[in-house]
Amino acid sequence: MSKTLDLGKYLQQVMEKEPQVHCITNFVTVNGCANIILACGGRPVMAHHVKEAEEITQGSDALVLNMGTVNDVEAMLLAGRRSNELGHPVILDPVGVSGSAFRRETFARLTEEIQFQAIRGNVSEIRYIATGHSRAAGVDVCRTEQITEETVGETAAMAQAVSRRLGCVVAVSGPVDVVADGSEAVLLRGGHPLMARVTGTGCMSAALLGAFLGAAAAKSPQSVGGRFESETTSPQNPDCLFEAAAAAAAMMKVCGSLAYEKTAVEGGGTMTFGMHLIDAVSLLTPQHLNLLAKISRWPEAGAGPGEGGDK
Amino acid sequence: MSKTLDLGKYLQQVMEKEPQVHCITNFVTVNGCANIILACGGRPVMAHHVKEAEEITQGSDALVLNMGTVNDVEAMLLAGRRSNELGHPVILDPVGVSGSAFRRETFARLTEEIQFQAIRGNVSEIRYIATGHSRAAGVDVCRTEQITEETVGETAAMAQAVSRRLGCVVAVSGPVDVVADGSEAVLLRGGHPLMARVTGTGCMSAALLGAFLGAAAAKSPQSVGGRFESETTSPQNPDCLFEAAAAAAAMMKVCGSLAYEKTAVEGGGTMTFGMHLIDAVSLLTPQHLNLLAKISRWPEAGAGPGEGGDK
Amino acid sequence: MSKTLDLGKYLQQVMEKEPQVHCITNFVTVNGCANIILACGGRPVMAHHVKEAEEITQGSDALVLNMGTVNDVEAMLLAGRRSNELGHPVILDPVGVSGSAFRRETFARLTEEIQFQAIRGNVSEIRYIATGHSRAAGVDVCRTEQITEETVGETAAMAQAVSRRLGCVVAVSGPVDVVADGSEAVLLRGGHPLMARVTGTGCMSAALLGAFLGAAAAKSPQSVGGRFESETTSPQNPDCLFEAAAAAAAMMKVCGSLAYEKTAVEGGGTMTFGMHLIDAVSLLTPQHLNLLAKISRWPEAGAGPGEGGDK
Numbered sequence: 001m002s003k004t005l006d007l008g009k010y011l012q013q014v015m016e017k018e019p020q021v022h023c024i025t026n027f028v029t030v031n032g033c034a035n036i037i038l039a040c041g042g043r044p045v046m047a048h049h050v051k052e053a054e055e056i057t058q059g060s061d062a063l064v065l066n067m068g069t070v071n072d073v074e075a076m077l078l079a080g081r082r083s084n085e086l087g088h089p090v091i092l093d094p095v096g097v098s099g100s101a102f103r104r105e106t107f108a109r110l111t112e113e114i115q116f117q118a119i120r121g122n123v124s125e126i127r128y129i130a131t132g133h134s135r136a137a138g139v140d141v142c143r144t145e146q147i148t149e150e151t152v153g154e155t156a157a158m159a160q161a162v163s164r165r166l167g168c169v170v171a172v173s174g175p176v177d178v179v180a181d182g183s184e185a186v187l188l189r190g191g192h193p194l195m196a197r198v199t200g201t202g203c204m205s206a207a208l209l210g211a212f213l214g215a216a217a218a219k220s221p222q223s224v225g226g227r228f229e230s231e232t233t234s235p236q237n238p239d240c241l242f243e244a245a246a247a248a249a250a251m252m253k254v255c256g257s258l259a260y261e262k263t264a265v266e267g268g269g270t271m272t273f274g275m276h277l278i279d280a281v282s283l284l285t286p287q288h289l290n291l292l293a294k295i296s297r298w299p300e301a302g303a304g305p306g307e308g309g310d311k
Numbered sequence: 312m313s314k315t316l317d318l319g320k321y322l323q324q325v326m327e328k329e330p331q332v333h334c335i336t337n338f339v340t341v342n343g344c345a346n347i348i349l350a351c352g353g354r355p356v357m358a359h360h361v362k363e364a365e366e367i368t369q370g371s372d373a374l375v376l377n378m379g380t381v382n383d384v385e386a387m388l389l390a391g392r393r394s395n396e397l398g399h400p401v402i403l404d405p406v407g408v409s410g411s412a413f414r415r416e417t418f419a420r421l422t423e424e425i426q427f428q429a430i431r432g433n434v435s436e437i438r439y440i441a442t443g444h445s446r447a448a449g450v451d452v453c454r455t456e457q458i459t460e461e462t463v464g465e466t467a468a469m470a471q472a473v474s475r476r477l478g479c480v481v482a483v484s485g486p487v488d489v490v491a492d493g494s495e496a497v498l499l500r501g502g503h504p505l506m507a508r509v510t511g512t513g514c515m516s517a518a519l520l521g522a523f524l525g526a527a528a529a530k531s532p533q534s535v536g537g538r539f540e541s542e543t544t545s546p547q548n549p550d551c552l553f554e555a556a557a558a559a560a561a562m563m564k565v566c567g568s569l570a571y572e573k574t575a576v577e578g579g580g581t582m583t584f585g586m587h588l589i590d591a592v593s594l595l596t597p598q599h600l601n602l603l604a605k606i607s608r609w610p611e612a613g614a615g616p617g618e619g620g621d622k
Numbered sequence: 623m624s625k626t627l628d629l630g631k632y633l634q635q636v637m638e639k640e641p642q643v644h645c646i647t648n649f650v651t652v653n654g655c656a657n658i659i660l661a662c663g664g665r666p667v668m669a670h671h672v673k674e675a676e677e678i679t680q681g682s683d684a685l686v687l688n689m690g691t692v693n694d695v696e697a698m699l700l701a702g703r704r705s706n707e708l709g710h711p712v713i714l715d716p717v718g719v720s721g722s723a724f725r726r727e728t729f730a731r732l733t734e735e736i737q738f739q740a741i742r743g744n745v746s747e748i749r750y751i752a753t754g755h756s757r758a759a760g761v762d763v764c765r766t767e768q769i770t771e772e773t774v775g776e777t778a779a780m781a782q783a784v785s786r787r788l789g790c791v792v793a794v795s796g797p798v799d800v801v802a803d804g805s806e807a808v809l810l811r812g813g814h815p816l817m818a819r820v821t822g823t824g825c826m827s828a829a830l831l832g833a834f835l836g837a838a839a840a841k842s843p844q845s846v847g848g849r850f851e852s853e854t855t856s857p858q859n860p861d862c863l864f865e866a867a868a869a870a871a872a873m874m875k876v877c878g879s880l881a882y883e884k885t886a887v888e889g890g891g892t893m894t895f896g897m898h899l900i901d902a903v904s905l906l907t908p909q910h911l912n913l914l915a916k917i918s919r920w921p922e923a924g925a926g927p928g929e930g931g932d933k
Contacts, residue, residue: 052724413671
């Protein structure tokens with residue numbers, strides 16, 4: 001599959017267009033989100049004040065809304081609606097969506113008033129969106145719900161259902177990542193379990209989505225006259241957004257693997273790993289992203305779980 | 312003493328029960344607090360919104376309230392009272408309590424309305440709680456008040472007095488740590504002065520307390536039917552909370568020492584040290600915690616200050 | 623020039639006086655700001671609550687106001703006016719000042735009601751302050767406006783004009799840093815482009831300014847009877863503040879260079895660099911600051927751009 005899907009192209013676009021990514025996000029992981037956007041070549045702006053949310057969005061190429069500590073719902077709504085008008089990709093990270101009534105209501109309001117281009121969550125969060133319930137208590141995935149090789153098909157189907165309902169790309173993070181839109185799905189393997197032992201890797205994945213989708217959609221010498229010039233965003237996901245989302249997810253997986261290798265050599269722990277993770281994002285080339293990505297289309301050729309088309 | 316006090320058992324409990332620790336904390340050190348809870352095996356949730364504080368606490372095993380930038384007093388009160396009802400350990404970090412009238416009032420209100428199971432501070436903070444005054448100006452310990460081998464006895468007596476008055480374990484951080492309840496006290500040696508040159512090591516100690524006390528008190532296959540099942544927290548500190556607090560303090564001291572060793576070899580500065588500190592927490596085994604902890608009961612066998620029963 | 627300007631003296635003062643630096647700053651980079659103040663020898667207090675801003679400032683030696691996410695304008699005004707009364711240096715970091723109407727208004731209000739002793743920004747921010755317009759969209763410098771060897775003279779003149787109008791030292795960060803007051807200007811070379819790939823290096827520069835100006839102005843055994851004892855701050859910048867600001871800027875440049883050397887040897891990326899940057903601040907001696915600083919007076923001896931008096 002890596003022959004048919006040029007993921008590196010999307011990283012190249014980020015490096016060339018340097019998209020400005022407006023994030024309204026939580027205070028726990030905001031620093032990591034800014035740093036990973038800078039690492040891949042984008043320009044982060046973490047402006048959450050209601051008095052400037054629209055104006056900042058206007059000068060940006062993408063908007064990332066993260067529900068981690070949900071303080072700024074009005075600013076999110078203002079920025080989201082303005083981004084929709086401008087045709088900027090809007091990404092939602094519904095952190096811990098099932099964990100409180102306040103989060104469930106916030107999610108409902110955001111998805112009602114904003115057309116998202118991508119939603120990224122762990123499987124408990126996506127399950128809640130798909131079915132209205134989940135066994136997760138806090139912001140982490142519920143262990144018994146976690147994606148396994150056995151449940152990857154079910155997860156892909158669920159992601160596709162959410163994609164059709166909300167009209168956006170759906171990215172599910174876990175031991176195997178699933179990226180889906182209404183018509184197709186890919187699986188990303190790789191990464192490392194240590195990613196769940198550092199706070200913010202999920203939020204950072206959403207931040208990367210912002211950079212990749214922002215670059216894919218941004219006007220530039222190459223793209224002037226492209227689809228986002230004179231129209232507002234439509235519920236259909238253009239192919240480029242699906243592929244850009246797959247590239248962002250692949251980037252995280254590849255960099256998780258690379259970071260683990262360096263950490264293991266040094267005998268490091270979780271913080272060393274976290275540092276090497278963003279380091280790897282800052283060092284990876286488009287060529288190596290293509291070379292190292294373990295991506296396969298779902299349903300996988302050969303069928304049975306555990307096989308699949310990993311290159 | 313390490314023969315009579317199995318500190319490693321409490322780390323083992325954290326690793327097995329993976330307690331969810333709800334923190335309402337400051338924006339300076341929130342990332343480090345989340346990461347150290349993850350590093351030792353817990354699951355952090357940093358939710359401070361007044362609309363969800365109670366609901367998040369309900370799904371958690373412990374609550375940590377940190378007065379570092381004191382924005383969320385109402386959320387703290389809601390979460391604290393609910394945790395009391397549920398019998399979850401509640402830990403207070405009275406950062407810079409003597410530094411402003413606002414902090415003094417907040418402290419008074421929190422201790423009036425919430426029964427804490429542990430309070431952790433530097434000696435200036437604990438002195439203020441004990442006596443109503445302190446020479447500290449900001450959030451740091453006042454240098455002339457700092458714990459020394461000469462004042463460790465006085466500090467232990469002061470911690471015990473606070474413990475009796477507020478009905479909770481009291482942990483005092485410094486060159487020598489003191490952990491006390493109404494009937495006993497232990498001293499923890501080790502660590503490194505660099506711990507005071509990285510922001511958040513105090514807050515992280517309180518976060519570790521949350522994980523250790525949360526695990527010690529949490530229901531689990533082993534503990535179902537235990538003391539927290541059907542009763543609300545009582546002012547008496549069960550032994551397990553005192554020992555769990557000593558284990559958390561020992562963990563910080565041991566990891567500070569280990570982090571310094573690695574930093575010195577690499578010729579690193581304060582940030583390298585900070586990284587290795589959390590790294591060490593993520594790598595330490597219960598066996599090594601028992602092996603490396605420098606704990607002694609106070610008053611120390613042999614009496615005179617400076618001797619003591621360090622193993 | 624390093625023979626005539628003893629930059630190391632100002633670092634020495636920080637290490638001896640341990641100034642308490644009160645920062646009202648943004649949540650993206652607050653941790654790095656606290657850590658760099660600790661690294662150079664100061665004591666950070668990041669208190670932004672309106673109910674304690676004045677009281678915290680009162681016990682501090684300097685105040686740093688950072689407009690990064692502009693939430694706390696009332697607290698900034700209270701703390702700034704109180705610092706003015708007490709004669710504490712007040713430093714402004716007008717992050718992204720031209721990026722929104724809200725920021726432009728906030729800047730106008732702050733400079734109207736507070737007498738600053740230093741303002742630090744990138745060239746787009748300083749250009750906006752000088753001329754009322756800038757081509758920057760977010761919080762980053764506009765690339766076509768960035769300081770080059772060709773435009774360094776124009777930048778120095780602009781900084782001096784702002785200095786005369788606002789009565790404070792003006793520090794412009796970029797590939798070449800410019801520090802100016804109404805009567806003189808110096809250039810600082812060194813550093814590394816990676817500094818722009820880590821979030822918060824600008825904010826950290828302002829935090830360093832707080833520590834260096836705070837120490838230079840603080841009463842101490844050496845300085846009792848000095849200019850800040852019984853008078854309020856005057857719009858004239860005493861020489862010591864200009865030199866202290868140059869020393870802080872030099873510190874950042876030197877540490878950026880040192881951090882890059884270590885990062886390159888290790889094959890690290892942006893996060894490794896960020897760690898080594900603060901590490902270097904914690905390890906640099908006053909002697910090495912003097913030895914490694916690339917400072918020259920502007921206009922440079924020999925005239926033409928690109929030459930200059932670098933030692």
